[in-house]
Amino acid sequence: MARAPLRVGEMRTVSYTEEVFGVRARCRTRDAGGRLRPPSFAASTADAALAGLTAQVLALAMEPPWSSEDLTISDAIRLWLDDRSGDVRPQTLRGYQSTGRWLSRLVGAVPLAEAQQPARVKCMLAAVESSRGTAALDTARSALSGALGTAVEQGLLERNLVRELRRRKRTARTPSVLSLEQIFVLRALIHAQEQRSARFVGSSAFVLGWVVEVMLGSGLRINEVLALRNIDIDWRARAVSVTGTLINDSQRGLVRQESLKSREQARRIRLPDFAIRALDDARRCRSQRQEEPPHNPAIQGRVPGAWCHARNVCRTLRRIREDPVFVDQLATTGLRVEDVTPHIFRRTAATLIAMHSGDLRDAQHLLGHSDQRTTMRHYAGAPFRTVATATVLDELIGGLPYLPSDETYTLKAGT
Template sequence: MNDVDRSQGTKDTYQRQLRLLVLPYFENFTVREVTVGRIELFLKKQRETSYTRAKHSRTILGMILAFAVRRGIIPRNPIKEASRMKKPSHTPKALTTEQIAAIRLAAREWRTGEGRMGPRSDGQVRDIIEVMLGTATRIGEALALRQCDVDMDADPPRVNISGTLVVHNGAGVHRQAHPKTHESNRVIAVPQFVADVIRQRLALLDPEDSEHLLFFSRVGTPLAPYNVRRSFRGILLNAGLEGLEITPHSFRRTGATLLAKELGIQAAADMLGHTSTSTTKAHYAEPDRTVKSGPADVLQQLAPPVK
């Protein structure tokens, strides 16, 4: 994985989405023929497949039409007059143990086969997956971990989540000195399997270079989240999990779900760096639908007296 400039990565993403999402429907129309009615029908068809797909399609189409307005080709952007899309209700979904096992196996074997074109994997994506799974961090937070942010001699071992990777046009990838929100600054204990991975990463670094990132490109620069996600999609393909709504963020939901089930929703919120359990419950912890005997035992007190 090499560092990339976001402007190029974003451009490639938009071009791919334009080709796959928008052009198949509108390729036989001129810009002036892209009316509100046709947009409504197009987005309706997209929503039948996926809300996310429809949302991306609307964004790409809106950018194209906005460009046409600026060039005087059309007088107004019809996307602004199309009905707003209502996001469907979403229930958080954790990975199953079988899915985790399949991802781990595919990550271990990623780009290691004989005769494969391109550079062999250096194992970083495999290690990133383990760290994200065992810390419930965002991908930017995991990639922003530095040597000075980890304490493997503590009992239990711990990491300080104090930054994230951000990408700016023209400036590439750099470490931001705080996570997504300032409230997300936190110190968390890590399980042993994560501590083992971190110790292996530390062994590659100069102990005197405390600011060095645990994960880095072949030239020592921060890893671009875009490239990590691209490799992750390839791993999912090899794991036979393509087409499912699985992203690196799924590890965060999986951790939140397990913590909420075992320790309660507040413990999950604390681990994730949420100031409110409502966010954790609504977007991260999959509802526990296990039938518990406790309520039935309590309600048994209302049973009619034995004659």
């Protein structure tokens, strides 16, 4: 009777050979292209050699080396991270990896097959919220959805239940922004603190003030401000070109990334006078030379020609927030100290622009958002629409007699 033909991925005639450093396993198989192949694998023991040989055969057959019964949520997260590697920017991948680590510690041992049970998925999300808070819940949902989505693509699951589960409706918190009075108080306090520090640290004491002025005048993120170079500033047009941001690379340290989150975010912004003055002050403080290398930072700290780290700016801001004078004066404006973060200056710029124009699209373009809903949800910190119906209603209703509430009128039929 003729032997059955060798199938793709089948291991036939497995044999073992003793070698100097262990055991080598061999077999015959057929790869995904239909060719006969003789893979082999050497290891310290026969079991390890067989496991390595099996992995080789599965790779030749283009079959995944796992089944859904063997995998856990942690395995699915690892598959998702491997899938996203190379498709997203390094700093984005590091954020995913950080989320994956703490999420795996919470729910990583749950069998992947149980992710097909809605109640099980809801319990996992509830555990995240109870242990890490509401903000972490949104991050966990995104990571878990990515992991289960990758499992669906690999044929390990049929459905991604995270996408199907209803989100619990939460009351949206109005983003905090600065009023004009609060801007005035904050500017004065920062200036006073910088004047005191300048005696000890020199011109680097003014970095926070420069960054705040440019953020208020442009709506840029702090790392976009610190990534501005001399070549990005058009002094004649009083504008800046926003084409990159600072990132903390794991190998190169603090470097300028020559692109933004998306290509659409690259933009040119006309700056108000106060922001231009801040950049001019930074230019005059960092060098007495008439010309500087065009690719040098526009705002520099203590080290000439080096990028200024955002965490140093944030550290200075935290020190100012702890000043009792700052706390007392800010309290008079109704703003909480904990709300004063670098991002509040970006939100303030966007909100003031939207309030002035009455059109959220102006703020959206300033911030570089591709989706207007992002601008509305996270940056519109005050009512901004002026509903222009007064003229129409005045024409329709204004000619009718006004009836004071303290008088009684008898409306006759036909009148």
